[in-house]
Amino acid sequence: MAAEATMDTIQFTPYTALIGGALIGLSATLLFYFNGQLAGVSGIASGLIDRDVDKVIWRLLFLIGLVVGALVYQAFMPEAANIAVTDSIPILVAGGLLVGFSTRMANGCTSGHGICGISLISLPSFVATACFLSSAIITVWIVRHGWGS
Amino acid sequence: MPKYIVSLSAGIIFGLGLAVSQMINPQKVLAFLDISGRWDPSLLFVMVGGIAVFGSAYQLLGCRVQPIFSKDFSMPRSKKIQTRLIVGSAAFGVGWALVGFCPGPAISSLALGLTESLVFVASMFSGFILYNILPHSEPNQHTLTQ
Numbered sequence: 027m028a029a030e031a032t033m034d035t036i037q038f039t040p041y042t043a044l045i046g047g048a049l050i051g052l053s054a055t056l057l058f059y060f061n062g063q064l065a066g067v068s069g070i071a072s073g074l075i076d077r078d079v080d081k082v083i084w085r086l087l088f089l090i091g092l093v094v095g096a097l098v099y100q101a102f103m104p105e106a107a108n109i110a111v112t113d114s115i116p117i118l119v120a121g122g123l124l125v126g127f128s129t130r131m132a133n134g135c136t137s138g139h140g141i142c143g144i145s146l147i148s149l150p151s152f153v154a155t156a157c158f159l160s161s162a163i164i165t166v167w168i169v170r171h172g173w174g175s
Numbered sequence: 176m177p178k179y180i181v182s183l184s185a186g187i188i189f190g191l192g193l194a195v196s197q198m199i200n201p202q203k204v205l206a207f208l209d210i211s212g213r214w215d216p217s218l219l220f221v222m223v224g225g226i227a228v229f230g231s232a233y234q235l236l237g238c239r240v241q242p243i244f245s246k247d248f249s250m251p252r253s254k255k256i257q258t259r260l261i262v263g264s265a266a267f268g269v270g271w272a273l274v275g276f277c278p279g280p281a282i283s284s285l286a287l288g289l290t291e292s293l294v295f296v297a298s299m300f301s302g303f304i305l306y307n308i309l310p311h312s313e314p315n316q317h318t319l320t321q
Contacts, residue, residue, distance in 0.1 A: 051224060058242070091190055100194065106197075109287060120298075121274035122297065145226050150251070166209045
């Protein structure tokens, strides 16, 4: 995997992580107390297909915002564009399909369950977060250390 | 109209948060998930930061107030732990770990103009559609929840 080659550049960044997380929390707070909506990205993205035009517009604007936010940051911090994504098309397709399908099945993803649901002290979201964190940790372990690497 | 401005602004702030925290970088995500290697716990702080802000706001205001531009809050209906929640979340973790992208960061990363992001996001949307067209035994509540 491409990520392996650049492992040395990994470092502990608690402050930017905390600031970034607080921005996500602020976004969720605004969306909730102004528009009455939860900032769950998988729900918003999959809800783009809807007969209600009003819902399609607010969801689309939120998703456009996600891209704009990253663009703004990149404009000030050009080195932020250096990210490592696997270049294996089968893995990208399998990962994308699995993430899309299963976040609909679970009714939420890292943002919807992991941040919003836990903030609302929703039991299903605690269970969901425990499930996806453990299966993700096990998967990374198998891929990186499990078979002959 | 004001509602749409909030949506766009909230999206921009969320996207900024993903970029600042490096959630947008799969390499950073995988270093967080790889607890047996040189574990990088940074992304735990993303969750902590997000929950600290939104969780505090919710503790303070709850659902006792009315949203400014909406009649009511759109909340998940189910409080039960269903099989599809457990199976779906576990499967989501596998997909997340394969690439290092979850839905938000994948969409945000389109800003970087990588073909890889485009392939992942297109596949993710195909996954959404696939789930919606398959028959379900349990009612699908996708438009009302989150």
